[in-house]
Amino acid sequence: MLPFQDLLYVAFYAALAALVVAAGGLGLLHALRGRSVAVQLAIVGAATVLATTSGIAVISAMMVLNDHDRAVVQAVVTASGLVAMAVSVLLGRRLVAANRTLVDAVRADRFRVPPTRLPAELAELSRELEAAYERLAEAHRREQALEASRRELVAWVSHDLRTPLAGLRAMAEALEDEVVADAGTVRRYHGRIRAEVDRLAEMVDDLFELSRIHAGALRLSRRRVGLGDLVADAVAGTEALARAKGVRLHGDVSDGLPVQVDSAELGRALRNLVVNAIRHTPSDGTVEITGEVRGGEARVTVADACGGIPEEDLPRVFDVAFRGETARTPGGGAGLGLAIARGIVEAHAGQIGVTNADQGCRFTVRLPLTLTPAGRPSP
Ligand SMILES: Nc1ncnc2c1ncn2[C@@H]1O[C@H](COP(=O)(O)OP(=O)(O)O)[C@@H](O)[C@H]1O
Ligand SMILES: [Mg+2]
Known part of the structure; x- marks a missing residue:
């Protein structure tokens, strides 16, 4: 049995030798930090084996082992060192292969998370890459749609x-x-x-x-205005047109709650809806504008007697430059009114939609109501 003091000596010198090897290994890793992980793992493996071997060299020099024991220890250390080296080289190659899979997936036209099982970090990276790819593709689609509508x-x-x-x-x-x-x-x-x-x-x-x-350059200057005033303004601004066409125009607001909107812009959107309704309603027909607060939102509805919009046109009426067959007459509108109305309503974080309803169609503008600190809802 080795005396405790000698054991301390052995541990101290073995640690010293291992530290020297580790310092060399770290220096080498630093110099080769740009190289493949396989190379770096091989260096780690080699440094481990070397550190152990130098420890043995130290104890051999201190002559605490007899020849027989030293041969046994050396055999064991060499065998396990070789296995450790082999494992680190194998691990390095697997990492390199996983990385290659990921690189190939990134280079493909459309990125997909590789079906092979990747190490946790690379798997996370590939999920992030997929999300980034989706965002990029979405931005590209939007850009293309915008470009197409600009060309149009x-x-x-x-x-x-x-x-x-x-x-x-x-x-x-x-x-x-x-x-x-x-x-x-x-x-x-x-x-x-x-x-x-x-x-x-x-x-x-x-x-x-x-x-x-x-261009997203619409600057809204929101003020509190009564829903009733908005509807009344839309009616007042289009009354002459309705009278000239012999169309009855009704405005009705069940709840005059104030809403927080840019009244000039929103007024323009509503006027576009009402002008369309009057234009598409035969004389003696009725155009009805209603304002109400329902389900936490302010709702303005413009219902006319146009006889309905063809089903296939319904999803397209808000597109830039879209005009229905009957509207493509010289002197008619430019097909911008509804695109503008939608842009203004969406800038207010609202929604605009159209449905056919008995004798005509019904355009609905919905604006979200949020609770103000005073507890009163307002958009
Ligand atoms: N109230 C309505 N009744 C029937 N069709 C409508 C109505 N409003 C819009 N449309 C249809 O949607 C198209 C686009 O409307 P809009 O963008 O205002 O352009 P424009 O009025 O210049 O034609 C119209 O050409 C018409 O076919
Ligand atoms: Mg119009």
Whole structure:
């Protein structure tokens, strides 16, 4: 039995030798830190074996082992060292293979979490990569949809703005060359020029609003306004149009709760809905605007007697430049009104939708109500 003091000596020198080896190993690992994990694991394995061997060298030098014992210890250490080395090399190769699988998955057109079982860290990384890929793909899809609608808009602009411009030019030339001379026709031409210019100005204004919505540059200045006032303003602003068309216009608000909105923008959205309703309702028909608070949200509904929108058009009416068959008449709208209405409502974190209901269709604007500190709900 080795005296305790000698045992301490042995432990001390063995630890010293192991520390020297470990320092060398760490230095080497640092120098090779950019290399493959397989190489680094092999270094760790080699350093472990070397540390043990140097420990044995120390105790051999201190002559605490006889030749026989030393041979046994050396055999055991060599065998287990070799096995440890083999295991670390194997582990390194598995890590390299797992990494390669992940790299291949990333390089593929569409990233998918590899079906093979990966080490926990790499599995987590691959899940994060998949989530990042989904976000990227979603952004790309949105970008493409936006680009398509922008292209469509440019095509539309060049067509729909050019046509009335050609008409304006023809009328202006006719007036200039005095091709039309009788007072009645001249007055009619002036009237038509004025109306066309108004319509073009409205289109340009709509385009500007739409580009602000698309660029996310719509700055809402929210104020508290009564739901009833909003509906009353929409009615007042469209009464003349309704009267001219012989359409009855009703506004009805069951709850005049104040809502926190940009009244100019939301008013514009509602006006677009009401103008559409009047335009698509035959004379003697009725357009009904109702405001109510239901299920924690403010709801404004515009119901008309248009005879219903074709089912296949329902999901598309809010698209930029979409116009139904019957609306594609010269002098008709530009197909921007509902796209603008949707943009404004969504900027208010609200939703807009349309359904067909008995004699016509029903557009609904829903705005979320949140509880204010005073306990009163407001959007
Ligand atoms: N109240 C309505 N009744 C029937 N159809 C409608 C109504 N509102 C909108 N639509 C349909 O949706 C299309 C898009 O409307 P909108 O964006 O306002 O463009 P525009 O009024 O310039 O045609 C219209 O062309 C029409 O086909
Ligand atoms: Mg319209």
